[in-house]
Amino acid sequence: MMNIFVSNLSFKFSEDSLRELFQSYGEVSSCKIITDKFTGKSRGFGFVEMNNIAEGQKAIDGLHETEHDGRNISVSVARERTENRDRNSGGGDRRGGNNRW
Secondary structure (H helix, E strand, C coil), rough: CCCEECCCCCCCCHHHHHHHHHCCCCCEEEEEECCCCCCEEEEEEEEEEEECCHHHHHHHHHCCCCCEEEEEEEEECCCCCCCCCCCCCCCCCCCCCCCCC
């Protein structure tokens, strides 16, 4: 199984459109466009899972830097999310900086 990261998507791009785009390269097991949790609007990136690694690589090679809906999309193998990557990445505590007690 290959997890693929797709960025620079038009904000009008739908999950169905994303699935169709990748299905021409092989079987898509899932796709998800990431949305803002408050507005529900697209954040301009998403993920596609393909069952076959070779088909996934062909999709990456064939779609990276191609124009769709007026934008050149970026397509690459998704990196594993690390536990602390998005949280508290600047050090210190929630109050900001390195406050002392």
